Amino acid sequence: MHLDRPPRSPAGTRAIGPAQSDSSTSRQLFGLLLLCLAGCGDDSEPADVGGPATDMAAAEGRYVDVTQAFGIDFRHEHGGSGEKFLPETMGSGAAWLDFDRDGWLDLYLVNSAPLPGYAPKAPPRNHLYRNVGGKRFENVTERAGVGDTGYGMGAFAADYDGDGDPDLYVTNLGSNVLYRNEGDGTFRDVTDSAGLGNKFWGTAASWFDADGDGLLDLYLTNYVYFSVMGRPDPCGDPKPGWRTYCPIDFYRAQPDVLYRNRGDGTFEDITEAAGLVVEEPGKGLGCVATDLDDDGDLDLFVANDGTPNFLFLNRGDGTFEDATLISGVGYNALGKTEACMGVAAGDLDGDGDFDLFATNFSNESNTLWQNEGGGVFEDSTARFGLATSSLPLLGFGTAAIDVDQDGWLDLVVANGHILDNVNLYYQNIEFAEPNLLYLARPNETRVTFEEVGARYGEGFRRPEPSRGLAVADWDNDGDWDLLITNSNQAPTLLRNDSPRRHGFVRLRLRGTSGNRDAIGARVIAEVSGRSQHFEVRAGESYLSTHDPRILIGLGTASQIDRLEVQWPGGGRQVLRDVPAGSVQVIEETD
Numbered sequence: 001m002h003l004d005r006p007p008r009s010p011a012g013t014r015a016i017g018p019a020q021s022d023s024s025t026s027r028q029l030f031g032l033l034l035l036c037l038a039g040c041g042d043d044s045e046p047a048d049v050g051g052p053a054t055d056m057a058a059a060e061g062r063y064v065d066v067t068q069a070f071g072i073d074f075r076h077e078h079g080g081s082g083e084k085f086l087p088e089t090m091g092s093g094a095a096w097l098d099f100d101r102d103g104w105l106d107l108y109l110v111n112s113a114p115l116p117g118y119a120p121k122a123p124p125r126n127h128l129y130r131n132v133g134g135k136r137f138e139n140v141t142e143r144a145g146v147g148d149t150g151y152g153m154g155a156f157a158a159d160y161d162g163d164g165d166p167d168l169y170v171t172n173l174g175s176n177v178l179y180r181n182e183g184d185g186t187f188r189d190v191t192d193s194a195g196l197g198n199k200f201w202g203t204a205a206s207w208f209d210a211d212g213d214g215l216l217d218l219y220l221t222n223y224v225y226f227s228v229m230g231r232p233d234p235c236g237d238p239k240p241g242w243r244t245y246c247p248i249d250f251y252r253a254q255p256d257v258l259y260r261n262r263g264d265g266t267f268e269d270i271t272e273a274a275g276l277v278v279e280e281p282g283k284g285l286g287c288v289a290t291d292l293d294d295d296g297d298l299d300l301f302v303a304n305d306g307t308p309n310f311l312f313l314n315r316g317d318g319t320f321e322d323a324t325l326i327s328g329v330g331y332n333a334l335g336k337t338e339a340c341m342g343v344a345a346g347d348l349d350g351d352g353d354f355d356l357f358a359t360n361f362s363n364e365s366n367t368l369w370q371n372e373g374g375g376v377f378e379d380s381t382a383r384f385g386l387a388t389s390s391l392p393l394l395g396f397g398t399a400a401i402d403v404d405q406d407g408w409l410d411l412v413v414a415n416g417h418i419l420d421n422v423n424l425y426y427q428n429i430e431f432a433e434p435n436l437l438y439l440a441r442p443n444e445t446r447v448t449f450e451e452v453g454a455r456y457g458e459g460f461r462r463p464e465p466s467r468g469l470a471v472a473d474w475d476n477d478g479d480w481d482l483l484i485t486n487s488n489q490a491p492t493l494l495r496n497d498s499p500r501r502h503g504f505v506r507l508r509l510r511g512t513s514g515n516r517d518a519i520g521a522r523v524i525a526e527v528s529g530r531s532q533h534f535e536v537r538a539g540e541s542y543l544s545t546h547d548p549r550i551l552i553g554l555g556t557a558s559q560i561d562r563l564e565v566q567w568p569g570g571g572r573q574v575l576r577d578v579p580a581g582s583v584q585v586i587e588e589t590d
Contacts, residue, residue: 061404061498063457063482067490071137074109077124078488079151081117084245086226086233087151087173088115089418091396091467091487093543095155096474097166099144100185104131105474105547107483108168109491110152115228123149126170134475146187148177154468154543158207159516160216160261166517169218171202171543173226180265195267200254201226206539207519208289208298209568210274211318214514215261216538221284221302224251236421244419248306248339253281256302275312275319276300282307286343288540290354291522293375296570298520301329303340303358313375326376329356329369333379338364342469342542346400346409347533348384348440349447354535359395359413359542362429366390366398366413385448386411386438393433394418397469397542401480405502405553407527408440411449414484414542416465432463435484459484459494466492472547478504478581480551485544503554503580505563509536512588513569520568523550528557554580 080088092110099106111124125147129137141147150172157166165181175197179187191197200222210217236244258274259267271277282304289298293313300320302310308330312320324330332338339361348355353371360366365387369377381387390413397414404410415433422429437456438449453460459482468485475481475495482494505525509518523534534550552560560578567573567588578584 060452061456061496063459063494064497065457065459065492066495067493070135070493071139072107072109072129072491072493073139074111074127074129075490076109076485076488077112077120079112079115079118079120079124080488081115083115083117084233084236084243085115085228086224086245086251087112087228089245089487090153091416091465092152092485093154093397093468093541093545094470094483094485094491095157095168095545096470096472096483096547097157097168097545099128099166099168099181099187100130101165104134104476105472106131107137107474108146108155108157109485110155110170110468110543111149113149113151115151125149126152126155131474134477140185144186145189146179148172150174150177153201153203154205155545156205156207156539157545157548158216158519158538160207160218161265162215162516164516166548169196169205169207171205171220173201175199176202176220190265194265196259198222198257203285204287204303204539204543206287206289206300206537207517208538209515209520210258210289210298210314211260212297212316212568213263214569215263216515216517216519217261218259218267219287219289219300220257220259221282221287222254222256223285223305224248224253224283226251241421242424244421244425248283251283253283253304253307255281256284256287270318273319275321278310278322280307282310285341286358286540286542288343288345288356288537289520290345290535290537291520292345292354292356292371294353294373296566301343301345301356303343304337305339305341306337308337309340309358311375323375328377328379332364332367333381338367340367341396342398342414344398344400344411344540345535345537348400348409348411350408350442350530350532352531352533354533357398357400357411359398360390362392362394362417362426364391366395383446383448385441385450389436389451392429393436395436396467397484397544399469399471399480399482399541399546401471402551402553403437403480403496404439404498405479405504405555406440407502407530407532407553407555407557408442408447410440411438412436412469412471412482413438414466414469416467416487420465430463432465434463435460435466456498457494459492464492465489467542468544469541470544470546473506473549473551474547476583478506478551503557505552505554505560505578505580506583507550507552508548508583508585509550509565510585510587511567511569513567513571513590514588515568517548518567518588522566523552524564524566525552525560526562526564527552527554527560
């Protein structure tokens with residue numbers, strides 16, 4: 001996270017005075033002008049949608065806040081006492097996982113910890129909520145043994161040991177934690193024996209099979225060198241109320257790590273052997289393992305904060321090629337680094353390969369890199385209608401999902417500034433911000449996106465300092481619900497109560513020859529003459545894990561005509577005439 005100019009940097013840099021009447025507006029207009037010079041032309045985006053919902057708009061869709069009604073009593077505590085330690089700004093993520101294998105997705109929420117000067121009544125801890133039949137959530141943290149009290153960042157769920165139930169990796173400022181699912185409703189901390197403690201500032205992670213041996217490996221992004229020992233960094237104006245957090249360029253980056261799963265419960269650091277050591281480490285906050293060059297193995301995209309992003313293409317032999325420069329995803333269309341936080345991958349333009357979307361800082365738009373094939377991408381943010389509405393906002397969590405089940409992926413973005421006193425420095429920018437919902441609007445020649453959040457209920461119109469976003473069909477009714485974490489306050493659980501206009505099919509894949517979660521499997525659904533492409537992943541968004549199942553929107557079609565599963569080991573299975581409304585568990589055959 002960086003500021004377009006820091007409030008004040010230590011080495012005598014001039015401090016910014018009170019916000020001027022035209023400062024924020026001019027920066028936004030200048031940023032939009034540069035984006036348009038980079039690609040608007042006749043393809044400039046449609047006007048953003050805002051304001052109160054009309055009767056007709058309200059019927060389009062509806063998300064309802066059911067956080068308290070369904071028993072989620074968690075509250076995030078950033079642990080700050082006004083001393084402005086950098087970790088206070090980060091917030092945390094969440095994970096959806098069916099830890100007790102009852103068919104209902106449960107929820108894990110990550111908390112922070114006390115920083116110097118903060119004295120809570122009880123230590124903040126992470127929470128696990130058991131989903132009781134889609135009717136309520138029950139706090140089972142103590143019974144399950146997963147109430148970590150470290151300074152938490154992210155949660156990443158996957159069955160790394162292949163015993164049929166999901167395990168949980170929690171990243172922290174300090175030692176991370178690996179919880180192995182014991183299969184009886186409890187977890188065991190196996191961090192030390194597994195070798196996954198990692199003493200750096202761990203942020204995002206992705207579980208995937210890096211070397212094709214059928215075992216899930218772990219890619220971990222680390223952030224910056226920071227210590228709470230001593231005094232906080234002296235940034236911002238010294239007068240009361242004006243002190244603030246230092247910009248990210250004040251801190252040195254930490255290197256990321258790839259851990260190979262040995263298959264005996266232990267992991268080894270193979271970062272160098274895999275070709276993932278870079279000359280200049282990035283300040284990683286987001287990552288996703290996905291097949292970006294369509295060669296059947298999983299590549300790595302890393303979203304870095306204020307430093308170039310990374311793209312590592314998997315060679316298929318356990319090593320990777322650094323394709324950052326030739327791919328075009330290291331920078332935006334202007335050749336600039338951005339403060340990338342969250343990331344989503346998906347076939348956003350409907351051409352059969354996976355595009356990349358990253359959230360960024362205020363006065364930077366979010367960025368969509370369109371996959372042109374062969375490991376080459378183009379910044380198409382403005383052409384897809386995604387630039388203007390995101391300029392004033394600071395994006396964190398994100399997801400590419402089919403909200404309205406019309407067969408096209410939409411985009412959700414969780415927003416919230418990092419400076420709790422940002423309005424003192426910049427006009428028209430607030431700490432609490434509304435979240436965004438972009439619906440895909442395809443026509444005969446291309447796809448654009450329309451921001452419609454205000455039409456979908458108070459959960460999008462209400463400003464909050466949001467951070468993580470984890471999506472799931474937790475009530476098993478066939479549409480996407482949202483869990484949004486908020487900095488230093490309660491999360492928001494939004495249930496999708498939109499009118500049902502389109503059909504769906506939900507898939508749960510189970511691997512046999514490879515990893516049990518089928519992470520890396522690709523699904524191709526042919527519906528009414530058009531193909532939709534999906535992939536099973538574990539770790540995306542901002543510090544979060546989405547529902548591991550695949551939810552396919554059918555539009556007005558009554559079935560999937562042809563459904564193909566491409567398994568990580570190379571096998572393929574085909575189903576035909578899969579009816580709308582069906583729930584399929586597909587097990588890999590030899």
